[in-house]
Every structure is written in C-alpha cells, then in structure tokens.
Amino acid sequence: MYQREELIAIWRRRISKIIISILKILLFLGLSYVLIRPILFMLSTALKSREDLIDPTVVWIPKHLTFENFKLAFNSLNYFNAFKNSLLISIIPAIFNVISCSMIGYGLARFKFREKEFIFALILFTLIVPPQVLLIPLYVFYQRFDILGIISLIRGEPLNLLNTYYPIILPTILGGGLRSGLFIYIFRQFFRGMSQELEEAAYVDGASPFQTYVRIFIPNSIPAVVTVFLFSLVWHWNDVFEPSVYIGDFEKYTLSLNLANIKAIITGGTQIWDPLLILPPQYAGAILVILPMLIFYLFTQRFFVESIERTGIIG
C-alpha cells in the first residue's frame, strides 16, 4: 500500500500533467484557428450576398447564399486559361528542378574534386542575391536571347523570349531558377547521408556512376524527390515576381498574377470603388487560386510532412 504522502505526490503529478495537456490543446486550438480563420473568413465573405454584408446579425454563415462573387472572380481571373498557364509554369520547372538539382546534388555529395567547395559556396551565394538585382540584365537578355551567337547564326537574328514561359523554364534545366540553390542543398544533404556500402555494391556489380545514380540513389531518395517536387511546384504556382516581369500578354497571365491584379481587373482601373462590391469577389478569387494547391496538399500532406522530416534539410 502507498503512504499518504506518496499518494499526494502521485496525484499532484497526474493533475499537473492533465493541466499541461489541456493548456497545450488550448494553444493548438487557438493557433489553428488563427491559421484557418483567414481561409474560412474569405470563404464566408465570398458566399455572402450584399444584404448579408450590411446585416450585422450575419457573422459567419450567410443567410442568402450567393455564388455571384465566385462567378465574377472566375471571369475576372480568366480562370481556365490562367489555370492552364499556372500549371504549365509550375509542373515543368518542378520536373526539371528534380532532375537537374538531384544530379548536381549527387555530384557534390558523392565525388571529390578540388573546386567542389567553391562551387557549393557559389550555389549558396545565388540564394542570397535578390532576383531583382538580376532583373534588368535578364530582361534585356531574354529580349534578344542568344548564346555565343549561335542563334543569330541560324536564324539571322536573336530570339525574343519575352511573353513566353521560357525565361521561367530554361534556367531550371541547368539547375538555376527560383530558389534552386535550396533544392540542390536538400539533395546534397540527403545523398551525403546515404550509405557508402550501397554505392560500392553497385560499382562492384559493374554499374557506371550514372547508372548508380539512376538505379540506386534516386529510388532510395523518394522523400527528397517528393519534397523538392512539391516545394518547386508550390513556389512556382504562387510566384508573382517572375511572371509579372516576363509575361505581358493578359492571355498568358498566371493565376497568382491575376490575383495580384484582381482589384484593378474588377474595378476596371478606377480609383473610386465600393469596397462592399470589390472585397467579396476578391476573396472568392483568392479561394479559387489557392484551391488547387489546397486539394493537392490534402492528398499529399502526410507524405509531405514525413518526407521533410526524414530529409533533414540541415547540415
């Protein structure tokens, strides 16, 4: 049998444990509310009709459900077309990023050569330079796109790549582009952590380094591949900066670019406007833009979270 004091100590510990876990649950509830609230708020506002917006008794659930705002946003965003464009500039770079960055990461992680550390330092340097610094030179470069005069030689004049998606896609083929340094870093860390024996076994069996990379390293680093693919996809999807620089044609605008300009599109550029008319469709537009990624995330989130944890991004 327990002594009185022991029983008190046991109960005290138990109660403090319960209190701590209740506090933790409250904290998580509060923070989750903060995170989900903007999305729910946008959704509810977008579904409200005009009467509901001025009605103080309506807070979250609209009395007169309307899809007018969504229709307006859908048309203002030029949705189907912009969706196709967004898909184009996010999936293709994501695929190229996975291929090129994994190869570069493999080269940096698994081979020794003199300038390796220097190249890695350069890769990290590309990360901390804001893309705006390169804005104008790249703009004039893509306007008269030419490498060592080869294209002039064939076509007689340089290519104009502005208003196409090549400025966004081309750098990713060679392991450049939006935050590619980070992807190379992730792959390098991941490959460095893989066992030497696996690699040696492949070499003993007569595999070339490239075969080893394709057959051994890539299949064993699915978490890293998934992580890089997802990050690249999502960041390209959400990016406004690059498309806003290189794309001038409204037909070629992406969803996020349209979202950034949606107020001007709806008001037609006038300065005086009624916020009650503008805000709900604006929110509806925001919902429509994040919806594809949201659905995508719902299906992959388990994989996503687990993979990033196992990747161990850090050095």
Next chain:
Amino acid sequence: MARKNKKVKTLAQRQARTGRLFVYPWLIGFLIFFAWPFIQSIIFAFSELDVSPDGYKVVFVGFRNFIKAIREDPTFIQYLTTEVGNILVDIPLIIMFALFIAILLNQKFRGRALVRAIFFLPVVVMSGALLYVLESNSLEQFNIGAQAGMALSNSPFVQGIDFRAFLIRITGNIPFILPIIDAIDRIYEIIWKSGVQILIFLAGLQSIPSSLYEVASVEGATAWETFWKVTLPMISPIILVNVVYTVIDSFTDYSNSVLRYILDVAFGRLQHGYSAAIAWLYFLIIGILLLVVIWIISKRVFYMNE
C-alpha cells in the same frame, strides 16, 4: 600534363572527372543565367539605359543613380527603411515562434498529424499575392466597417487595434508599449510566414540524438534546463539556416514594398539603370545586415562534431 593524365588515371582522378560531369551543367547555367547578368547589373547601376526592341544603349553616368536614390527620391528611402525594419523585427519573432511550435509539434500527442497538417498549410497556400490581397484590405476594411458598423469590420487578419488602445490607456507608456503592440499586430503575419521555418526546425529536432535527452533526464535536469542546455545548443546551427531562409523568403514576396517599387521603376517608369541601382542598394543593405546577424549568431553557434 593532360596527355599524361589520359594514360594513367588514378581512381581519384576518374572520380573527380565524373563528379565534374554531374556538377558542371550547373556551372554553365550559373554563368549564363547568373554570373553574366550579375556583372551586367553592376554596369547598369552606374549607367543610364535605353532599352528598345532592337537592343539597348548604355551611357555611363557614374554614381548619379545612387545619389539620386539616397538624396532625391522621396519614396525609396522610406520603402527601404520600412522593409529593413520589417525584416529586423520579423527575424527574431519568426525564429522564436517557429522554434516554440516545432518543439511542441515534436512531442507525441494524439491528433498530432492533424495539427501538423494545419501548421504546414501556409507553406502551400501562402503566396505573396494572397497576403497582399488580405493585408491591403484589412485596414481600409476596418475603417469602413467601423464607420458603418458593418459586419465587414470582421477582417481576416484581426489587428490589435482595440487591444492597442487598451494597453496605452492602462500603461500610459507609449514608447515602451509600442514594440509589443507592433508584435501583436504582426502575429498573424508571423504565423503565416513561419511554415517552412517550422519544418526546418522540426527536421533539426529530429536529428538530435535521443541519448542526449536520456543523459539529461538521468542527471535530473528539468524540462526547462534540458531546453537551454541540450535543445538550444544542438539546434543553434539551424537557427542560422532559418535566419538566412527568412531573409531569402522576403525577396520574392509580393507584399515587399521595395521589390514592388523596383518593378514599378523598371517597367512603369522605364528607368532601367536607376532600378538596377536601387536593387543593388537593397541587396547591399540586406547583405550587410545578413552578415552582421550571421556574425552575431555564429559566435554562439555550437557544432557537436568540432
């Protein structure tokens, strides 16, 4: 020399060659898409640029662009100081918040998967454009809502406006209370911006060997002591990574006013040389800031292997 190598190649040499084969494509891309534009942008910053469909003309003007940015442009310095201030405030807040959340999420509890899914939502959903839509509206919306007493004053980002008045009234000490109010106003932004940082911290926490925690608990350390003596030193290199990431993240953020201003100068007003100059000024200031922060932190960073 080269011919001699061809005859007899050691394993190390062959290894180096294959390694280079994998890495050099990046170098080509780097030279075309980074190094050359980088050098050009230095030249452009010191010149006036006239871009036309069949090429561009560069006229060297010396430091005029920089002088204009610092002395004459009324908006640039204002944008720059606000953004630098924003980053300076955001860095510690994001780091602290992300570390706190990562430690909580690293523990085992029921419903962890769900909570994690919610916390990483910003990683996927968060875009500059979205934040811009939300932020640019919340204030005007509040004013309009307050005037008309409409339900719209219920904005997506609740600002600490009522709370601010309350705090000032009870303390009467404005200079002291301002940073706190500012932090409260930023809470939404901070939470929304720290998704990736939480992920990076979580990955770091997972890599701390559990034996260290076992030793700590055998030695009778409290959770508080364990945090300061085990978790924090072990996680300190990752704090550095996160500081750098937070700064990088702000570069492509559409709600960053300096970056929007650079775009406007370049393509709205067509002053290409000037925009290169202000981009460089921004980069230099952020770079110096980053160096100082890294220098301060790296003195305290602890590496277990060394």
